[in-house]
Amino acid sequence: MVRETCLTTDDLIYPLFVKAGKNERVAIPSMPGIYQYSPDTLIPELKEVASLGIPAVLLFGLPEHKDDLGSEAYSSEGIVQQTVRTIKQSFPELIVITDICLCAYTSHGHCGILEEGMVTNDATLASLQKIAVSHAAAGADMVAPSDMMDGRVGAIRTALDSAGCIHTPIMSYAAKYASHFYGPFREAADCAPQSGDRRSYQMDPANSDEALREIALDIEEGADIVMVKPALAYLDIIYRAKQQFGHPLAAYNVSGEYSLVKAGATQGMIDERGTVMEILQSIKRAGADLIITYFAKEAAKALQETEFRSQKSE
Numbered sequence: 001m002v003r004e005t006c007l008t009t010d011d012l013i014y015p016l017f018v019k020a021g022k023n024e025r026v027a028i029p030s031m032p033g034i035y036q037y038s039p040d041t042l043i044p045e046l047k048e049v050a051s052l053g054i055p056a057v058l059l060f061g062l063p064e065h066k067d068d069l070g071s072e073a074y075s076s077e078g079i080v081q082q083t084v085r086t087i088k089q090s091f092p093e094l095i096v097i098t099d100i101c102l103c104a105y106t107s108h109g110h111c112g113i114l115e116e117g118m119v120t121n122d123a124t125l126a127s128l129q130k131i132a133v134s135h136a137a138a139g140a141d142m143v144a145p146s147d148m149m150d151g152r153v154g155a156i157r158t159a160l161d162s163a164g165c166i167h168t169p170i171m172s173y174a175a176k177y178a179s180h181f182y183g184p185f186r187e188a189a190d191c192a193p194q195s196g197d198r199r200s201y202q203m204d205p206a207n208s209d210e211a212l213r214e215i216a217l218d219i220e221e222g223a224d225i226v227m228v229k230p231a232l233a234y235l236d237i238i239y240r241a242k243q244q245f246g247h248p249l250a251a252y253n254v255s256g257e258y259s260l261v262k263a264g265a266t267q268g269m270i271d272e273r274g275t276v277m278e279i280l281q282s283i284k285r286a287g288a289d290l291i292i293t294y295f296a297k298e299a300a301k302a303l304q305e306t307e308f309r310s311q312k313s314e
């Protein structure tokens with residue numbers, strides 16, 4: 001009766017990695033329990049997701065071919081576009097959010113187009129527009145740009161509107177830090193930069209005022225939901241963002257946060273379920289409305305059990 005924060009299954013978004021092929025379900029060694037799926041093997045996984053009441057998934061694609069420009073990212077026959085069509089046929093109620101970025105599609109692994117070895121912001125915007133429109137055309141319910149180029153929310157909004165996709169919302173990775181917690185993801189999505197790092201476009205972990213400026217810009221450009229990423233080491237940013245803007249806010253409980261808990265639990269150092277629920281509750285308490293988490297299925301299962309609805313502490 002006096003609990004201030006209630007985590008519910010409705011708050012959860014489950015990330016999924018999809019790759020071309022048939023009958024593929026490839027384990028990701030650094031993320032126990034997480035796989036890369038081909039569109040056919042994704043179906044049973046989605047059945048479980050839907051039956052647990054998880055309302056939304058976030059799709060990341062692994063293309064067949066990479067090139068300098070990441071052109072497969074905006075092909076109508078690309079892996080994400082195909083998968084969205086498949087999901088929408090079998091699970092029309094499931095909210096399908098697609099990641100908009102080039103890094104898994106470019107041969108150099110950067111989130112933007114390179115000119116003389118440097119990521120160029122403005123040249124990248126046109127590609128992001130094409131990706132967003134192709135995902136929306138395939139049936140995506142929402143697009144989520146994660147590249148951190150300046151001006152991309154406005155550019156994507158304009159492109160979606162002129163393509164007639166006026167009802168497709170944008171969830172923007174507004175304050176995305178250049179974080180070591182993305183390590184396992186880069187194995188999962190095969191998107192590690194081949195040279196240099198992402199510090200010219202992602203944020204310095206030492207900054208928090210800058211995060212608020214980034215979020216303000218994205219809201220001004222038309223972001224429907226803004227995101228802070230990672231979550232656990234950035235609860236102060238989540239808190240400030242919610243206090244200052246009161247805008248719908250998502251937090252990304254990223255791959256490294258997942259793998260650390262898994263590693264600790266596997267070695268018997270911590271209780272997995274209790275730790276997961278405490279972490280997710282803390283992210284919500286800080287101010288997140290939505291949580292993107294690889295633990296979505298575990299959390300949904302826990303929430304079905306009375307123990308975690310009226311959570312007792314150890």
Ligand code: PBG
Binds near residue numbers: 146185186198255
């Ligand atoms: C791509 C992208 C990354 C993540 C989501 N989208 C990696 C990166 O920026 O290097 C990380 C997600 C995670 O670690 O779970 N731009």
